[in-house]
Amino acid sequence: MSKSMETSAAQTxxxxxxxxxxxxxxxxIDRDEVLExxxxxxQKAGRSKYGHEHDIRANIDRSTGEINLARYVExxxxxxxxxxxxxxxxxxxxxxxxSDAEIGDYMVDALPPIDFGRIAAQTAKQVIVQRVRExxxxxxxxxxxxxxxxxxxxxxxxIEYGNVIVDLxxxxxxxxxxxxxxxxxxxxGDRVRSYIVDVREETRGPQIFLSRAHPQFMAKLFxxxxxxxxxxxxxxxxxxRDPGSRAKIAxxxxxxxxxxxxxxxxxxGSRVQAVVGExxxxxxxxxxxxxxxxxxxxxxxxxxxxxxxxxDEEANRIEVVVPDEQLSLAIGRRxxxxxxxxxxxxxxxxxxxxxxxxxxxxxxxxxxxxxxVDALDxxxxxAHLLVTEGFSSVEEVAFVPVEDMVGxxxxxxxxxxxxxxxxxxxxxxxxxxxxxxxxxxxxxxxxAEVEGLTPELLVALGENGVITRxxxxxxxxxxxxxxxxxxxxxxxxxxxxxxxxxxxxxEDEEPAEGDDAEEGAKDVSxxxxxxxxxxxxxxxx
Numbered sequence: 001m002s003k004s005m006e007t008s009a010a011q012t013x014x015x016x017x018x019x020x021x022x023x024x025x026x027x028x029i030d031r032d033e034v035l036e037x038x039x040x041x042x043q044k045a046g047r048s049k050y051g052h053e054h055d056i057r058a059n060i061d062r063s064t065g066e067i068n069l070a071r072y073v074e075x076x077x078x079x080x081x082x083x084x085x086x087x088x089x090x091x092x093x094x095x096x097x098x099s100d101a102e103i104g105d106y107m108v109d110a111l112p113p114i115d116f117g118r119i120a121a122q123t124a125k126q127v128i129v130q131r132v133r134e135x136x137x138x139x140x141x142x143x144x145x146x147x148x149x150x151x152x153x154x155x156x157x158x159i160e161y162g163n164v165i166v167d168l169x170x171x172x173x174x175x176x177x178x179x180x181x182x183x184x185x186x187x188x189g190d191r192v193r194s195y196i197v198d199v200r201e202e203t204r205g206p207q208i209f210l211s212r213a214h215p216q217f218m219a220k221l222f223x224x225x226x227x228x229x230x231x232x233x234x235x236x237x238x239x240x241r242d243p244g245s246r247a248k249i250a251x252x253x254x255x256x257x258x259x260x261x262x263x264x265x266x267x268x269g270s271r272v273q274a275v276v277g278e279x280x281x282x283x284x285x286x287x288x289x290x291x292x293x294x295x296x297x298x299x300x301x302x303x304x305x306x307x308x309x310x311x312d313e314e315a316n317r318i319e320v321v322v323p324d325e326q327l328s329l330a331i332g333r334r335x336x337x338x339x340x341x342x343x344x345x346x347x348x349x350x351x352x353x354x355x356x357x358x359x360x361x362x363x364x365x366x367x368x369x370x371x372x373v374d375a376l377d378x379x380x381x382x383a384h385l386l387v388t389e390g391f392s393s394v395e396e397v398a399f400v401p402v403e404d405m406v407g408x409x410x411x412x413x414x415x416x417x418x419x420x421x422x423x424x425x426x427x428x429x430x431x432x433x434x435x436x437x438x439x440x441x442x443x444x445x446x447x448a449e450v451e452g453l454t455p456e457l458l459v460a461l462g463e464n465g466v467i468t469r470x471x472x473x474x475x476x477x478x479x480x481x482x483x484x485x486x487x488x489x490x491x492x493x494x495x496x497x498x499x500x501x502x503x504x505x506x507e508d509e510e511p512a513e514g515d516d517a518e519e520g521a522k523d524v525s526x527x528x529x530x531x532x533x534x535x536x537x538x539x540x541x
Contacts, residue, residue, distance in 0.1 A: 017065045020236045028173050029135045035060050037131030042067065046111065053086040056111070073107040133205075140171040141206035144199045151209075153218045166210060173208035180243040181212050181280050193278060195220060213243035221278055222249065225271045228263045237289040240343035244280055246332075247301060250289040287344070293318070295351065300341035306331035308353055314490065317348040322352045323371055361441045368392060376422045381394075385410065386419075398423035431455050441469045452497040457484055473501040 020034040040249045041060035049093040050056060055072040073087060075094045081370065082088045094101035156164035162177035164186050173510065175194055185194060191264030195217035211217060213216065228234040233255050249329050253260035264286045265272050267269035272284055285303075291295040297318055298306045308321040322330045330351050331338050342349045365387055372383040375394045389408050391397055395511070397405075397419055405416035434455035444468045448458055462484045466472055472480075480494045 016131070017062075017334065029132070029139050032062070033135040034132060035062065037135070040131060050111065051086070053084065055087045055133075055355050056321065057469065064509070067113065069111040071108070071111060073331040075101055075103055075105045075107065077103050080479050087358045107410075137205040140208075141199065141201055142207070144171060144196065144208050148196050148199055148257055149216065149220075150196050151193060151217065152196060153191060153193050156186045156188050156192055158188060160514060161185060164192070166194065168208070171208060173205075173210050175210040175212065179209070179211035184212070184280055185245060215239035215247075217243045218247055218249065218282075218284070219276065220278065221275045222264060225266075225274050226264050227257065233258060234260045234263060238344045238346075240340040241282070241338060242336055244282055246284045246285070246336055246340065247279075247285045248287055248344045250287045250296070250300070250344055263290055283342075286423070293347065297345050297347060300344050301330055301337065301349075304337065306330075308357070315348070315491075317350065319350045319352065319359045321352050321354055324355055327351065340520065372397075375426045376419060378419070378422075382419075387515070394423050394426055435461050438462055441467065443468065447472060447501075450497060451500045452493060457488065461485055468499050473498065473505065486523070 003036075015351070020031050020038065020420065023029075023034045024031040029364050039058045039060055039277065043056055046056035046058060047054060057070055057072055059068045059070075060066070061068075063501060073089050075091055076088050076093055077083060079090045079092075080090060082090055089107065091101065091103055091539045094105070094107055097107060149375065152168055152173075153170040157165045157167040157172065159165070164175040164180070166173045166175055173196075176403070179197070192212075194212050195214050196208060196215055197211040198209040200207050200209070216239065218346060219239050221241055222236060226234065229236060229251075235252045235254060238250040239247070240249075251260040251264055263271070263289045264273075266302075272286065276282060276284060280540075287296075287299045290299065294309045294311060295315075295319065298309065301320065304322055306320055306322055307381040310319040310321075312318070316331060317417070329337070332340075338349050338351055343450065357369075365384075367382040368387045368391075369380065371394070372378060372379065372386050376383075384515075385408055386397065389401075390466075402413060402416050402420065405411055405419065406413055408416075411419075437459045438455065441459065443458055447453070447461070447467065450469060450472065453461075453541070460471065460483050461467070466475065466483065475483075475498060477491060477494045481489055481491065484494070
């Protein structure tokens with residue numbers, strides 16, 4: 001290769017370096033990424049001129065902007081290994097050109113500079129623009145993927161179908177209509193503060209999703225306004241929002257000398273008002289968090305006063321009794337207060353007035369008393385005494401220790417034992433009647449053997465057409481609970497019953513190897529038996 005040819009193949013273009021630096025600065029990407037895009041564009045133009053079958057490569061010197069264009073040919077061992085004559089040559093042919101050529105080397109032929117035509121220049125421009133856009137998107141994703149959960153400031157760039165496109169200076173983000181505060185309106189150029197709720201890589205590039213309705217947006221605003229929260233002295237334990245209307249926030253102080261609510265409110269309400277102003281006037285209740293569920297829920301229902309609470313931890317439900325005049329305040333407009341308290345605590349909350357609770361308690365007392373009168377054949381006085389002492393079922397009377405019942409006023413050992421015997425006789429008669437009914441419904445014995453099924457539940461299943469173990473195994477949990485008598489079966493128990501019914505499915509599934517092993521064992525046992533017989537015969541002889 002002549003020296004003059006090498007000189008003609010190089011083109012010094014210092015303006016390329018300036019252009020690359022300008023684009024990199026404007027787009028916030030690395031200069032080398034822009035130069036690589038330019039090299040790809042020149043390579044594409046080179047292949048269009050010299051043939052797409054050739055391996056044309058371009059290189060831009062990073063300091064001078066000098067452009068080198070060359071054709072690369074790979075050196076392989078034998079002519080049979082040459083798959084493409086335009087990009088490969090065997091070692092013998094390579095040594096004729098370059099004596100010290102080795103397998104795996106590339107023969108490089110410098111090419112003269114390309115005089116870009118209009119179409120080639122347009123193609124090159126498209127390649128550069130596309131690569132720069134991809135690099136910019138990659139940079140945006142890398143920058144924001146770890147910033148989920150941060151509050152950012154931006155300017156409204158445009159509004160598309162109710163969705164607000166926000167310019168974050170180095171990226172664009174979208175604030176969807178359903179993530180905005182209701183009745184909130186933005187104009188182009190408005191400054192907006194939002195919470196980064198998600199960053200996703202999509203086909204059209206990275207998408208940054210913002211929210212102003214997210215509960216954590218309010219929590220972050222408090223962190224910015226209250227130094228004690230930022231420093232970790234006060235912790236935000238839970239947040240519940242009805243965006244634009246009302247919110248509740250539960251706080252806990254890790255310093256016993258500091259009240260958690262006061263610092264969040266601030267001097268004359270300055271801190272909470274700053275957050276309220278950002279949230280378009282959303283009313284905020286600041287509540288002291290408590291590890292005691294009952295106390296916390298009572299606090300969460302503020303400003304309503306609570307007279308009594310009854311917790312059902314298994315069902316994660318709490319019954320709250322309030323004075324009659326406090327009912328509307330406890331429920332709130334359209335159920336807002338109780339709904340937010342439920343979201344804040346994670347408990348289902350039922351609200352009753354004192355009058356409703358008293359009526360229900362009286363109804364339960366009468367119902368239970370009548371049950372004992374009918375089941376135990378006793379008068380109202382004894383039935384009332386049993387209910388008053390907390391007995392709620394015949395089973396409890398049947399199996400309670402005698403000494404516990406003797407402690408009831410007016411009950412001696414003889415009366416207590418008599419009541420226990422009557423209760424057991426009633427239960428035995430009831431079980432016998434249920435067993436008879438089960439047989440009439442043709443409920444199979446294998447179904448009756450499933451652990452957790454009571455005689456009462458077996459009859460209920462039979463009445464609904466569930467008469468075999470497989471019928472039960474095919475049921476969903478909610479179907480089984482629907483068939484069961486009201487209040488007799490909880491979801492966890494229903495799941496256990498269904499899994500117990502399905503157990504035989506898995507027992508029947510033995511691996512093929514196991515089956516072969518069992519067959520082998522049977523064969524061996526047969527052979528052993530035959531051998532034993534023969535030995536026995538010899539002994540007889």
